[in-house]
Amino acid sequence: MSDQLIYASEVFLNGLMAGVLYALVALGFVLIFKASGIFNFAQGVMALFAAMTLVGIQSGQVPFAHLINAVFGTKIHHFGWEVHSIIAIILTVLVMILLAWMVQRFIFRHLVGQEPIILFMATIGLAYLLEGVADLMWGSEIKKLDVCLAEGTCLPQGINLAIDEATFNLFGYGFFIDNLDITATIIAILLVTALVIFSQYTKQGRAMRAVADDHQAALSVGVSLNYIWILVWSVAGFVALVAGIMWGAKSGVQFSLSLIALKALPVLMLGGFTSIPGAIVGGLIIGVGEKLFEFFMSSGDLAGALFGFTMNATENWFAYVLALIFLVFRPQGLFGEKIIERV
Amino acid sequence: MLDQAEGYVTADGRKIGGVVMEMKNITLRFGGVEAIKDISFDIREGEIRAIIGPNGAGKSSMLNVISGFYIPQVGQVFYKGAPRPPMKPFEVARQGIARTFQNIALFEGMTVLDNVMTGRLTHMKTGLWGQAIWKGKAEAEETANREVAERIIDFLEIQAIRKTPVARLPYGLKKRVELARALAAEPSLLLLDEPMAGMNVEEKEDMSRFILDVNDEFGTTIALIEHDMGVVMDLSDRVVVMDYGKKIGDGSPDEVRNNQDVIDAYLGVSHD
Ligand SMILES: Nc1ncnc2c1ncn2[C@@H]1O[C@H](COP(=O)(O)OP(=O)(O)OP(=O)(O)O)[C@@H](O)[C@H]1O
Ligand SMILES: [Mg+2]
Numbered sequence: 165m166s167d168q169l170i171y172a173s174e175v176f177l178n179g180l181m182a183g184v185l186y187a188l189v190a191l192g193f194v195l196i197f198k199a200s201g202i203f204n205f206a207q208g209v210m211a212l213f214a215a216m217t218l219v220g221i222q223s224g225q226v227p228f229a230h231l232i233n234a235v236f237g238t239k240i241h242h243f244g245w246e247v248h249s250i251i252a253i254i255l256t257v258l259v260m261i262l263l264a265w266m267v268q269r270f271i272f273r274h275l276v277g278q279e280p281i282i283l284f285m286a287t288i289g290l291a292y293l294l295e296g297v298a299d300l301m302w303g304s305e306i307k308k309l310d311v312c313l314a315e316g317t318c319l320p321q322g323i324n325l326a327i328d329e330a331t332f333n334l335f336g337y338g339f340f341i342d343n344l345d346i347t348a349t350i351i352a353i354l355l356v357t358a359l360v361i362f363s364q365y366t367k368q369g370r371a372m373r374a375v376a377d378d379h380q381a382a383l384s385v386g387v388s389l390n391y392i393w394i395l396v397w398s399v400a401g402f403v404a405l406v407a408g409i410m411w412g413a414k415s416g417v418q419f420s421l422s423l424i425a426l427k428a429l430p431v432l433m434l435g436g437f438t439s440i441p442g443a444i445v446g447g448l449i450i451g452v453g454e455k456l457f458e459f460f461m462s463s464g465d466l467a468g469a470l471f472g473f474t475m476n477a478t479e480n481w482f483a484y485v486l487a488l489i490f491l492v493f494r495p496q497g498l499f500g501e502k503i504i505e506r507v
Numbered sequence: 508m509l510d511q512a513e514g515y516v517t518a519d520g521r522k523i524g525g526v527v528m529e530m531k532n533i534t535l536r537f538g539g540v541e542a543i544k545d546i547s548f549d550i551r552e553g554e555i556r557a558i559i560g561p562n563g564a565g566k567s568s569m570l571n572v573i574s575g576f577y578i579p580q581v582g583q584v585f586y587k588g589a590p591r592p593p594m595k596p597f598e599v600a601r602q603g604i605a606r607t608f609q610n611i612a613l614f615e616g617m618t619v620l621d622n623v624m625t626g627r628l629t630h631m632k633t634g635l636w637g638q639a640i641w642k643g644k645a646e647a648e649e650t651a652n653r654e655v656a657e658r659i660i661d662f663l664e665i666q667a668i669r670k671t672p673v674a675r676l677p678y679g680l681k682k683r684v685e686l687a688r689a690l691a692a693e694p695s696l697l698l699l700d701e702p703m704a705g706m707n708v709e710e711k712e713d714m715s716r717f718i719l720d721v722n723d724e725f726g727t728t729i730a731l732i733e734h735d736m737g738v739v740m741d742l743s744d745r746v747v748v749m750d751y752g753k754k755i756g757d758g759s760p761d762e763v764r765n766n767q768d769v770i771d772a773y774l775g776v777s778h779d
Contacts, residue, residue: 367631370631373614373617374625376616378614380576381608381612381614384600384606384612385625385626385629386597386601386628386629387628388597389597
């Protein structure tokens, strides 16, 4: 049994790391939802779009190459240069800011005051539009994403040997923890810290909180809603980029990335739609929960011995069922504001 | 008594200056409803100007026109002598016009101090990158803004609830916090929509005293809507009376009180 406990600890740690990614996607949702009441279905696609743009810029791909070639009969695909990761990231951030501006200018500015369900439908449209644009811009093949600060210092791949060795000396069993997951966790912590500092200590952060709390009151103290919404979509775009890099570095940049957005839904049910700590804790709970549950249910020594049967692939549904249970017993989520209809 | 260019001196010896805000032939419609019908009036520097009238007369609509929440179909607003183009509420706020709302619009999730600090947003100058690069400058600005906020909190005697989340406060105190947030902007024109509605006698007396003190100590020009005639007569220098979207009276409290149209309007309408 103590062997099982050691294995479970490893599974727990890996679950935490997986949860970080869910938390990041959910964080993007919460930012936009708090500020504008828009439930942004496109958050996952934004992560995909950001990652594709980053790879495209890095590898010197010509955007819309197929379109250009078809119209002008040319045969260009690459500029023939490679762009340094840091410059490519900066350019991608600029693209995400431009996207935020366009989303606000061409879609949501025309939908101010509409029902939430209409805003939600608009984001579904946006998700598919963006997926199409990403395809048209950069092509649909799976791409390898590697971010390097300098020659030789790239995002680390492989198993962390120090942890492997330390746990082996301790338990006689070495934990397998991905270097990439550890890096991702550190980056996520830095990102969340930066966001908290931004929202608590800057003028724009204060204005953002004001808009999230009450639109009318925010206007009366001189806050431009339009500006704040562009800002919030930009920040959500940046969070999407970070999530996209992590996912892309792990499993390659591919369209299935937009599916992780769906995993963010149960995370939000757990954490509440308006709570940033909720998104983080919710993400970690789902990450850990689904890994531990899978570990427990698929093990003949555990579930097998206890129930007389085992189950596999529970990761596909565990998060959703957990969310359903939460919906029934605590609809506002762990940290969400209590839902009280005003009369 | 009323000199157009120069202003006037009130009964209690306060000097009232030139015109700060002038509304000229304002008409505002909602579909078929005319909420404001061809109304003109002005607000002078340093005065307390009341807008009164029965329910649905169009008083709040008028305040919303001044603060940019509604754009009138007809008419022109002049601010500090210049015609004002149609503006968004946040642009009006940045011009130094602060307001409170009839139904209170506070940041319910923030503390009292945070609400008042948010009222200082128009005075926070350092840009996003400036704040990242010149940390010292941003901090000095924060300290200065904080001092103003604390001074207003002291002034309105809400020190005891500085750190209390607004959502937990009783109605009367919320009204006071909303006034504090508006004052934090150090406005040149302060608009108050029924600042004493729903208050008991004692709270009303406090609020009246604060309004007089604000006007007296900071020289702030104030336009306010109020139902309680006693309060209006005590506080205001000049009164605009509205009824069914029309202006039916304009002048000193005494003039208005003796105006037959005003008497009729008030006799014909039941009040809460
Ligand atoms: N946003 C709006 N849409 C449609 N009609 C409106 C709107 N705001 C005000 N009205 C209408 O304009 C008229 C004047 O309303 P307003 O709120 O200005 O009155 P008021 O004098 O402030 O009344 P009260 O003393 O009850 O606050 C009313 O008939 C009201 O129904
Ligand atoms: Mg009103």
